[in-house]
Amino acid sequence: MITRETIEQAHERIKPYIHRTPVMTSAGLNEATGCSLYFKCENFQKIGAFKARGAVNAVLSLSPEARSKGIATHSSGNHAQAVARAARIAGVPAYIVMPRNAPEIKKRGVRAYGGQIFECEPTQEAREQMLARLIRETGAVLVHPFNDYAVIAGQATAAKELIEDVPVKLDVVLTPVGGGGLLSGTILAIKFFSPRTEVIAGEPAGSDDAYRSLQSGKIETAQAQTIADGLLTSLGDKTFAIIREHIGEIITVTDEEIVQAMRMIWERMKIIIEPSCAVPFAAVLKAKEKFSGKNVGIILSGGNVDLERACKLFAGIYK
Amino acid sequence: MITRETIEQAHERIKPYIHRTPVMTSAGLNEATGCSLYFKCENFQKIGAFKARGAVNAVLSLSPEARSKGIATHSSGNHAQAVARAARIAGVPAYIVMPRNAPEIKKRGVRAYGGQIFECEPTQEAREQMLARLIRETGAVLVHPFNDYAVIAGQATAAKELIEDVPVKLDVVLTPVGGGGLLSGTILAIKFFSPRTEVIAGEPAGSDDAYRSLQSGKIETAQAQTIADGLLTSLGDKTFAIIREHIGEIITVTDEEIVQAMRMIWERMKIIIEPSCAVPFAAVLKAKEKFSGKNVGIILSGGNVDLERACKLFAGIYK
Secondary structure (H helix, E strand, O other), X not given: OOOHHHHXXXXXXXXXXXOXXXXXXXXXXXXXXXXXXXXXXXXXXXXXXXXXXXXXXXXXXXXXXOOOOOEEEEOOOHHHHHHHHHHHHHOXXXXXXXXXXXXXXXXXXXHHOOOEEEEEOOOXXXXXXXXXXXXXXXXXXXXXXXXXXXXXXXXXXXXXXXXHHOOOOOOEEEEEOOOOHHHHHHHHHHHHHOOOOEEEEEEEHHHXXXXXXXXXXXXXXXXXXXXXXXXXXXXXXXXXXXXXXXOOEEEEEOXXXXXXXXXXXXXXXXXXXXXXXXXXXXXXXXXXXXHOOOEEEEEEOEOOOOHHHHHXXXXXXXX | OOOHHHHHHHHHHHHHHOOOOOEEOOHHHHHHHOOEEEEEEHHHOHHHEOHHHHHHHHHHHXXXXXXXXXXXXEOOOHXXXXXXXXXXXXXXXXXXEEEOOOOHHHHHHHHHOOOEEEEEOOOHHHHHHHHHHHHHHHOOEEOOOOOOHHHHHHHHHHHHHXXXXXXXXXXXXXXXXXXXXXXXXXXXXHHHHOOOOEEEEEEEXXXXXXXXXXXXXXXXXXXXXXXXXXXXXXXXXXXXXXXXHHXXXXXXXXXXXXXXXXXXXXXXXXXXXXXXXXXXXXXXXXXXXXXXXXXXXXXXXXXXXOHHHHHXXXXXXXX
């Protein structure tokens, strides 16, 4: 399992290859919410998202022999770019299975890092079949998008930096939840480095499998009906076990609430975030009384959104 | 005239009321341009633009008696918000003349700071007539958007911070030029704090009065045919005198080049800048060979753009 030392070692391992992203504040958003917000800006991270952390840690944790035939993964987006980049750092090929309908900006990112894209139908089954075939044929090693302890330990370093860089004691830290890599990493970083801080997740109502999983006590399937295209997957057994034990609460938000939160961050903070990234701030807006007067950390997970798509979202066109 | 001490005193005076904005870099944009770019992010400044600096300096430089009847100005945008905020800091009224067609986001900003807006026709003459009447009727004191030494000294502090915060010696610093407040302030900061650095301005081809003024040796009138709505005005006698003596070069760029530069910064840096703010980066893209291999500072002047307007610009609709 992941210890305090695992996360510290991950941080040392990846430091040369990632940005220590800034923590931003906004007087306007503090006023609008009634709490003191500290935004950890992983939209400014390499590849535009926190996923750079986990992928670099996972690939560099492998022995040169283990990774010599390349790295394979499936991802609709940011993890794909992150693995392509991490493989390039290690000097080995990257084989990336992506759904046909993945955003063009994310496909371009994979190609820019020299990754080879294999397109499949946008179903979990099609992804897994193509990935299994690729691994069989190439001998590449899988770096799973979230259900992997090296990936989780890498994602944990974002919250570790946030804790180190804020001038206050955080009462709560929020992340979005999709497969649960960022959330479970954040939970462990908080457990080891700021144990009195609560961890809360925001989740799209249209893909609220993590919320339902907590209620039922088993991993529920994501319905994937949301504009937050980074949060379409179900939890894995490793992430679910960590989340289940330590999570404070999961707050679900509608697509309309996500777009409103995204717009407020664009307009007030002058930074670009993707829809999935707006989910925890949407949760704060929705449950203001819960956070009132508190020091609230939010991990802004990423900024990779086609501008045309963002324009449609702001115009109320949810396609 | 403005000395080294004037700028240092202005900096001390305004420090409690402004952000020391970050300097950002982008590996992707360095690669795209062939130079090392250091972006001074005044889009993250209070009111979303560098204008917060000059307005606070000008208002707080006035004696309590001189400012007791309030502050008046005319502005199509950021200076209006900046004066409204500075007047609120000083506890006096703000009377702001704005053209009817000023962006809604900027009018909202003025009202949010308690400023009173007086709308006029979008001509220089209408602005000045209404402003003169307001000053006569209220006894308010004028804080001019740019042709004022206290304003210029305030704007100079952005370049002063940039010089202090970059880890290298800058070969060039670029700003946009409209009325010339930021440019002349930058010129003086560079003269006193980094005298071997060259200052270059970017200017919209559709409002290239500063470019023409340098050629003719007298202040030419702005034609104001550009999407860069912060750069529609002609130079003043004070700004022209400073610019004329020290400027390296003015590079003009088309509206298409401005939108392309703006889009690159949004997509690669994940930050929001307004069209006027993209002008110096557009100049770097246009004259790449000139900047090749150099350390280049760019003052990103502001981030106040209606998202709907930005979406139209990206879609090629220049209205």
